[in-house]
Every structure is written in structure tokens, then in C-alpha cells.
Amino acid sequence: MVPLVQVIGLKQYFPLQTGFFRRSSSWIRAVDGVDLEIPHNHVFGLVGESGSGKTTVGRAILRLYQPTAGQIIFKGQNILQFSQHKMKKLRAKMQIIYQDPHASLNPRMRVGSIIKRTLDIHTRYTAKEKQGRTLELMQLMGLLPEHYNRFPHELSGGQQQRVGIARALAADPEFLVLDEPTSSLDVSVQAQILNLLKKLQRELHLGCFFISHDMRVINHICNRIAVMYAGKIVEVAERDTLFRAPKHPYTQVLIGSIPDIGKGPKSNRPALQGDVPSPASPPSGCRFHPRCPKRLKACHRLEPPLVEFTGAHACACWLHAASSST
Numbered sequence: 001m002v003p004l005v006q007v008i009g010l011k012q013y014f015p016l017q018t019g020f021f022r023r024s025s026s027w028i029r030a031v032d033g034v035d036l037e038i039p040h041n042h043v044f045g046l047v048g049e050s051g052s053g054k055t056t057v058g059r060a061i062l063r064l065y066q067p068t069a070g071q072i073i074f075k076g077q078n079i080l081q082f083s084q085h086k087m088k089k090l091r092a093k094m095q096i097i098y099q100d101p102h103a104s105l106n107p108r109m110r111v112g113s114i115i116k117r118t119l120d121i122h123t124r125y126t127a128k129e130k131q132g133r134t135l136e137l138m139q140l141m142g143l144l145p146e147h148y149n150r151f152p153h154e155l156s157g158g159q160q161q162r163v164g165i166a167r168a169l170a171a172d173p174e175f176l177v178l179d180e181p182t183s184s185l186d187v188s189v190q191a192q193i194l195n196l197l198k199k200l201q202r203e204l205h206l207g208c209f210f211i212s213h214d215m216r217v218i219n220h221i222c223n224r225i226a227v228m229y230a231g232k233i234v235e236v237a238e239r240d241t242l243f244r245a246p247k248h249p250y251t252q253v254l255i256g257s258i259p260d261i262g263k264g265p266k267s268n269r270p271a272l273q274g275d276v277p278s279p280a281s282p283p284s285g286c287r288f289h290p291r292c293p294k295r296l297k298a299c300h301r302l303e304p305p306l307v308e309f310t311g312a313h314a315c316a317c318w319l320h321a322a323s324s325s326t
Contacts, residue, residue: 001039001040002075003037003038003040003073004038004039004040004042004074004075004175004207005036005037005038005061005074005175005207006036006037006038006071006072006073007034007035007036007037007038007057007061007070007072007073008035008071008072008073009033009034009035009069009070009071010031010033010035010036010057010060010061010067010070010071010072011029011031011032011033011034011068011069012030012057012060012067013027013028013029013030013068014028014030015028016028016280026280026281027280028279028280029231029279029280029282030053030056030231030279031056031057031060031067032053032231032282033070033231033232034070034228034231035233035306036057036226036233036236038175039207039224040205040207041201041207042207042208042223042224043208043221043222043223044208044209044222044223044224044225044226045212045224045225045226045239046058046209046212046226046228047211047212047213047215047227047228048213048227048228048229048254049213049229049276050213050276051275051276052228052229052230053228053230053231053279054211054228055179055180055211057211058096058177058179058209059096059177059179062091062094062096062177063079063080063082063087067080074090074093074094074175075174091122092122092171092172093171093173093175094174094175094177095173095175095176095177096177096178096179097161097164097165097176097177097178097179097181098164098181099180099181099184100184101152101161101163101164101184102152102157102160102184104164105152105160105163106152107151107152107153108151110148110150110151111138111143111147111149111152111163112131112138112149114163115134115163115167116131117167118167118168118170118171119170119171121171122170123171133170134148134166134170135148137166137170138166140200141163141165141166141196142162142196143162143166147159147163157185157189158186158189158192161181161182161185162196165193165196165197169200169204173206174206174207175206175208175209176207177208177209177211178197178208178209178210178211179211180211180212180213181193181197182194182217183212183213194220194221197221198221210222215254215258216258218239219239223238223239224236224237224238224239225237225238225239225242227250227251227254229276229287230276230277230282230287230288231287232316233306233316234250234251234288234306234317235247235250235251235313235315235317236306236312236313236314236315237311237312237314238312241311242255242313243255247309247315247317247319248288248316249292249293249294249317250288253272257272272291272293273291274290274291277290284300284301285298285300285301285302285303286299286300286302286303286304286316286317287303294319298318299318302318304316304317304318304321307320307321
């Protein structure tokens with residue numbers, strides 16, 4: 001089956017400007033050659049540390065950034081070739097839910113107007129139909145009718161995020177980018193929002209691109225997962241395969257860092273030193289090699305290819321590249 005969204009060779013560079021005249025002296029390589037396939041009616045997860053380029057990938061897919069290179073295929077069409085007019089029509093089918101619900105909502109607009117604004121832009125409903133659809137979406141999100149005339153600051157964080165979800169769903173999208181939608185919420189509220197998102201995805205048959213740095217959240221909600229490090233995809237696999245048998249040392253560290261409450265400390269937990277390298281000056285070879293406890297000599301000089309194994313499991317690591325080719 002043709003994937004809902006296919007990303008081919010995606011690059012997103014930003015100019016690094018210096019001096020009085022703000023001249024571009026070099027480039028920040030936020031995303032440096034990413035390939036992804038997001039199926040219909042699936043939740044595809046992208047996980048990695050802060051600064052790895054996850055959010056940039058999500059925004060580039062929606063053309064909130066103009067990619068430097070690559071292709072973004074939505075339902076068989078390369079949307080990077082679309083005009084602004086054609087892209088505006090497509091935006092009804094591709095929506096985003098932001099990380100910080102408070103910052104993403106207009107503080108001067110009431111809840112009903114925030115949700116109805118999407119209907120104003122993307123539909124030709126009458127005023128009565130828009131109000132009815134808005135109340136219907138609020139009920140679907142677990143919001144009460146009295147919330148209709150409230151301002152965002154009068155709501156809790158979980159309620160604000162429900163408004164953001166309702167706004168995204170108002171245009172009947174087929175594809176959702178969820179940019180760490182629960183990271184700013186309390187743990188108990190996180191569980192409520194995640195279960196709501198799972199229910200909506202299943203009932204509305206949405207294709208979702210879920211961005212997170214939390215492996216527990218990714219494990220809970222995603223069908224297939226890609227692991228990203230310093231602008232590169234280092235491993236892709238089905239959820240159960242990834243958590244049962246991770247191949248890349250970075251993935252192993254991420255999974256090993258998941259706390260086991262009540263089971264005591266992990267004495268064999270792999271240690272990871274240092275930070276994600278600067279995208280303005282990434283290391284040569286494998287970008288993870290300065291922090292990798294299993295690095296080889298080849299890792300310093302040569303960039304490993306993303307090689308596919310059995311069961312649609314792919315990994316970019318010289319530890320496995322040789323064995324996969326035999």
C-alpha cells in the first residue's frame with residue numbers, strides 16, 4: 001500500500017548569520033537526509049533527545065519550514081511543488097498539535113472562537129452549523145458547554161490541550177503531527193490526553209506523526225518508531241521489535257534509561273556521557289561515535305548507511321552493517 005506520507009532525503013538547513021551585516025557564514029544542519037514512511041491509520045513515532053531535529057522534521061513535513069532539499073509525498077503528490085494557493089487547500093488535511101497548549105492558543109479569543117476559526121478558514125458552513133460543529137467537537141474532547149465562552153487562561157493545562165486537539169480536528173484532517181503534546185502536562189493528565197488521542201486516532205482513522213523524547217509515551221501510543229540523533233535517523237522498527245531487540249547503541253541507551261519504579265536501580269544500565277553535538281558542526285563519520293560506548297575505528301571516518309534487516313527493521317551502525325550485507 002502507498003504510504004500516507006513519504007519523506008525522501010529531507011534536509012533542513014538554517015543559515016548561521018554573524019557580524020554586523022548578518023552575513024551567512026555557515027549552516028545549521030538541523031535535519032540532514034531523513035527518509036520516512038508513515039502509513040495510513042497508523043501512529044508513527046519519532047524519538048530522540050532534545051536538539052536532535054525532531055520538531056524540525058514535523059514542521060518541514062507540513063511546510064511550516066521550506067525544506068532545503070528532499071521530497072515530501074502526501075497521498076502520492078510531492079507537496080514541495082505546490083503553490084501557496086494549493087498548499088492552503090491542503091492544510092485542512094494536514095494539521096498540527098503543539099507542545100505547549102497555553103502558548104498555542106490566542107489569549108484574547110474565547111474557546112468557541114478558537115475552534116470555530118478553523119471552520120471559518122477551511123469550510124463554508126453557516127454560522128449556525130459552525131457553532132453546532134464547535135460544540136460537537138468540544139463534547140468529543142470532554143469539554144463542557146460552559147467552556148465555550150471561557151478564555152484559555154481560565155482552563156487547566158489538560159483542558160487547553162483538548163481545545164488545541166479540537167481545533168486541529170475541526171477541518172477533518174487525514175494526517176496529524178503531534179509535537180510532544182503531553183510533555184508540558186502533569187503525569188495524570190498526560191495519561192488522559194494520550195488515551196484520548198489513541199481513541200480519536202482509532203475512531204477517525206487518522207495517520208499520526210508523534211514526536212517525543214519520552215520512550216514510555218512512544219511505547220504506549222505508537223505502532224512504528226524511528227530513532228533520531230543529530231539530524232539523522234539511526235534506527236527504524238515496529239514498536240515491539242524495537243523494544244525487544246534494539247540494535248543501535250543509542251536506542252539501547254534510550255530504552256535502558258526508562259525508569260523501573262519499584263524494581264531498584266539497574267546496575268547494567270549503559271552510561272551515556274556528553275550532549276547532542278551542535279548541528280552547526282556535526283562530527284565526522286557516525287554522529288553518535290563521540291558518545292558511543294561500542295564505537296569502532298570506522299565510526300570516526302565513515303557515515304554508516306541505514307541498512308534494512310528482516311521484518312522492516314533498519315539500523316545505521318557499523319556494528320551491524322557488515323553482517324546485514326552477508
